[in-house]
Amino acid sequence: xxxxxxxxxxxxxxxxxxxxxxxxxxxxxxxxxxxxxxxxxxxxxxxxxxxxxxxxxxxxxxxxxxxxxxxxxxxxxxxxxxxxxxxxxxxxxxxxxxxxxxxxxxxxxxxxxxxxxxxxxxxxxxxxxxxxxxxxxxxxxxxxxxxxxxxxxxxxxxxxxxxxxxxxxxxxxxxxxxxxxxxxxxxxxxxxxxxxxxxxxxxxxxxxxxxxxxxxxxxxxxxxxxxxxxxxxxxxxxxxxxxxxxxxxxxxxxxxxxxxxxxxxxxxxxxxxxxxxxxxxxxxxxxxxxxxxxxxxxxxxxxxxxx
Amino acid sequence: xxxxxxxxxxxxxxxxxxxxxxxxxxxxxxxxxxxxxxxxxxxxxxxxxxxxxxxxxxxxxxxxxxxxxxxxxxxxxxxxxxxxxxxxxxxxxxxxxxxxxxxxxxxxxxxxxxxxxxxxxxxxxxxxxxxxxxxxxxxxxxxxxxxxxxxxxxxxxxxxxxxxxxxxxxxxxxxxxxxxxxxxxxxxxxxxxxxxxxxxxxxxxxxxxxxxxxxxxxxxxxxxxxxxxxxxxxxxxxxxxxxxxxxxxxxxxxxxxxxxxxxxxxxxxxxxxxxxxxxxxxxxxxxxxxxxxxxxxx
Numbered sequence: 001x002x003x004x005x006x007x008x009x010x011x012x013x014x015x016x017x018x019x020x021x022x023x024x025x026x027x028x029x030x031x032x033x034x035x036x037x038x039x040x041x042x043x044x045x046x047x048x049x050x051x052x053x054x055x056x057x058x059x060x061x062x063x064x065x066x067x068x069x070x071x072x073x074x075x076x077x078x079x080x081x082x083x084x085x086x087x088x089x090x091x092x093x094x095x096x097x098x099x100x101x102x103x104x105x106x107x108x109x110x111x112x113x114x115x116x117x118x119x120x121x122x123x124x125x126x127x128x129x130x131x132x133x134x135x136x137x138x139x140x141x142x143x144x145x146x147x148x149x150x151x152x153x154x155x156x157x158x159x160x161x162x163x164x165x166x167x168x169x170x171x172x173x174x175x176x177x178x179x180x181x182x183x184x185x186x187x188x189x190x191x192x193x194x195x196x197x198x199x200x201x202x203x204x205x206x207x208x209x210x211x212x213x214x215x216x217x218x219x220x221x222x223x224x225x226x227x228x229x230x231x232x233x234x235x236x237x238x239x240x241x242x243x244x245x246x247x248x249x250x251x252x253x254x255x256x257x258x259x260x261x262x263x264x265x266x267x268x269x270x271x272x273x274x275x276x277x278x279x280x281x282x283x284x285x286x287x288x289x290x291x292x293x294x295x296x297x298x299x300x301x302x303x304x305x306x307x
Numbered sequence: 308x309x310x311x312x313x314x315x316x317x318x319x320x321x322x323x324x325x326x327x328x329x330x331x332x333x334x335x336x337x338x339x340x341x342x343x344x345x346x347x348x349x350x351x352x353x354x355x356x357x358x359x360x361x362x363x364x365x366x367x368x369x370x371x372x373x374x375x376x377x378x379x380x381x382x383x384x385x386x387x388x389x390x391x392x393x394x395x396x397x398x399x400x401x402x403x404x405x406x407x408x409x410x411x412x413x414x415x416x417x418x419x420x421x422x423x424x425x426x427x428x429x430x431x432x433x434x435x436x437x438x439x440x441x442x443x444x445x446x447x448x449x450x451x452x453x454x455x456x457x458x459x460x461x462x463x464x465x466x467x468x469x470x471x472x473x474x475x476x477x478x479x480x481x482x483x484x485x486x487x488x489x490x491x492x493x494x495x496x497x498x499x500x501x502x503x504x505x506x507x508x509x510x511x512x513x514x515x516x517x518x519x520x521x522x523x524x525x526x527x528x529x530x531x532x533x534x535x536x537x538x539x540x541x542x543x544x545x546x547x548x549x550x551x552x553x554x555x556x557x558x559x560x561x562x563x564x565x566x567x568x569x570x571x572x573x574x575x576x577x578x579x580x581x582x583x584x585x586x587x588x589x590x591x592x593x594x595x596x597x598x599x600x601x602x603x604x605x
Contacts, residue, residue, distance in 0.1 A: 103410075114542075238344070275422045
C-alpha cells in the first residue's frame with residue numbers, strides 16, 4: 001500500500017513539470033533540500049541534532065563552482081568530485097565532532113559552519129565574498145547543452161538520484177550499522193558493552209549525512225547557477241532540521257515529503273503573504289507538539305489502522 | 308602605550324555588549340535547562356522597541372535625557388510582555404524533553420519572532436544616537452573615546468555583580484538554586500517552580516532586550532540582528548560554560564579581544580574570530596571554561 005503510494009507520488013513528480021513548466025525548478029530544489037534533510041535525519045536517528053549541515057550543502061556547491069572555474073566542465077565529473085570532496089570534509093569534521101553529544105554536538109556543528117560561513121563571506125578575492133560564485137551550465141559527455149535542456153536533464157537526473165539514493169539509505173538504515181544508530185540514541189553505553197564501536201557507527205553516519213547534504217548542495221548549485229555564503233548560514237542549517245522533522249524522521253520518504261510540502265507551500269503562499277517564516281515556524285511547533293512522527297507518520301499510521 | 312589604550316577600550320566596550328547578548332541565554336539554560344534558540348530575537352526586539360521610543364522622544368522634543376529611561380523601560384516592557392507569555396506556553400511544554408525537541412521548538416519561535424519584527428518594524432534600519440551624544444567624550448593619554456563606551460562597561464559590571472548578589476544572597480536566588488539542584492525536591496517542599504521558571508525566563512529576556520537597547524546608540528538596529536546575535540550569544544555561552552554567568556563575562560572578554568585584535572591586524576577575519584575562538588575552546592574543553600563535566604547515563 002505504502003509502496004504504491006510512493007511510486008504514485010514519484011510518477012506525479014515526474015509528470016508535473018509537463019503540465020506546469022514552472023514546477024521544474026521548484027521540484028528540483030525540493031529534491032536538493034530533501035537530500036540534505038535526509039542527511040540530517042540520519043544523524044537525528046542517533047539523537048544527534050546538527051545545526052551546521054548547511055555547511056556541507058554549501059561546501060559542495062562551492063566545490064562545483066571552484067572546479068568549474070578550474071576548467072572541469074563535465075556534469076558527472078563535477079557532481080562526483082564535489083560530493084567526494086564534501087564526503088572527505090565530512091570525514092575530517094566528523095572525526096572531531098562525533099566525540100560530543102546533545103547540545104555540545106549541536107553547538108560545535110554550529111561553530112564549524114559559522115567559521116565556514118564567515119570565511120567564505122569575507123575572503124572576497126577567492127570566493128567572491130557575499131556576491132558568491134557563478135556556476136556555469138556544464139557539458140555532458142562533451143556535448144554543449146543549452147540552459148533549458150540542462151535544467152530538464154538536471155530535474156530528471158535528480159528524480160532518479162532521489163529514488164536510487166533513497167533506496168540506498170533505506171538499506172543502510174535497515175542494516176546492522178543503521179540499527180546501531182538508533183541504539184546509540186536509546187543507550188550508548190550498552191552498545192559499547194556489546195562490543196560495538198560507537199565512534200565507527202557515528203563516523204559512518206556523519207560521512208553519509210555529509211555526502212547527502214553535498215549531493216543536495218551540488219544539485220541546488222546547478223539549479224540556481226550561483227552559490228552564496230548564505231547557503232551555509234545557521235538559519236539554513238536550522239531549516240534542514242526543520243524539513244527533516246516536519247516530514248518525519250521515521251523513514252527515508254519523510255525528508256522528501258517535508259521538502260516537497262514546504263517548497264510547494266512556499267510557492268503557493270508567496271502569492272498572497274510574505275509572512276512565510278511565521279507560517280513555517282508555527283507549522284514546526286504544531287508538528288512537534290501534535291505529530292511527533294511528522295507528516296510521514298500520518299501515512300504510516302493510516303496503514304496500520306487499515307490492517 | 309598609545310596603541311594599547313584604544314585596543315583595551317574597544318575590547319571592554321564590545322565585550323560589554325557581547326556579554327549582554329549571552330548572559331540571558333546562559334542564565335535561562337542554568338535554571339530551565341533549555342537552550343533557547345530564539346534568544347537573539349529578544350535582543351533585536353529590545354533594540355527595535357528602544358529605537359522607536361527614543362525616536363518618539365526626540366520627535367516630540369521631550370527632555371533628551373528621557374532616552375536613558377527609555378532604554379531601560381523598553382527592555383522591561385519586552386520582558387514583561389514576552390517573558391511570561393512564551394515561558395508558560397511554549398517553553399514549559401519542552402521541560403524534560405530531548406535537546407533536539409527544545410532546539411526545534413525554540414527555532415520555530417525564532418522564525419515566528421523574526422517575521423513579527425519584520426511586520427511591525429519594517430525592513431529599514433533604525434539609528435538613534437541621542438544617548439551617546441548626550442554623554443560626550445573624554446580622553447585618556449590623548450586618546451579620545453566616547454563616555455557611552457564606559458557606560459556600557461559599567462552596566463555590564465553592574466549586571467555581573469547584581470546577578471551574583473541576587474543568586475547567592477537573596478531569598479529568590481536561594482529558591483532558584485534549589486530548583487536548579489533538584490526540581491522535584493524543591494517542588495515537594497513547596498517551592499512554586501512554575502513561578503521561578505517564569506521569573507528566570509523573563510529575567511533572561513530582560514537582559515537580552517537590555518543588551519539590544521543599549522546597542523542601539525552605537526550600532527543601530529537592522530533586520531538580521533537577531534540571527535547574528537544568536538550565534539554570538541551561543542559562542543560566548545559555550546566558551547564560558549553553559550549556565551555560568553561569570554564564565555560568560557570572561558568569555559565575552561575573550562571573544563571581544565579576539566575580534567578587536569582581528570580588526571586591528573587582519574580586518575578581513577573579524578567575523579571569523581568569535582567562532583574560531585568558540586571552536587578552539589570547545590574542542591579542548593567541550594563543557595566550556597567554567598562548565599561542569601556531567602557523568603554519562605548507563
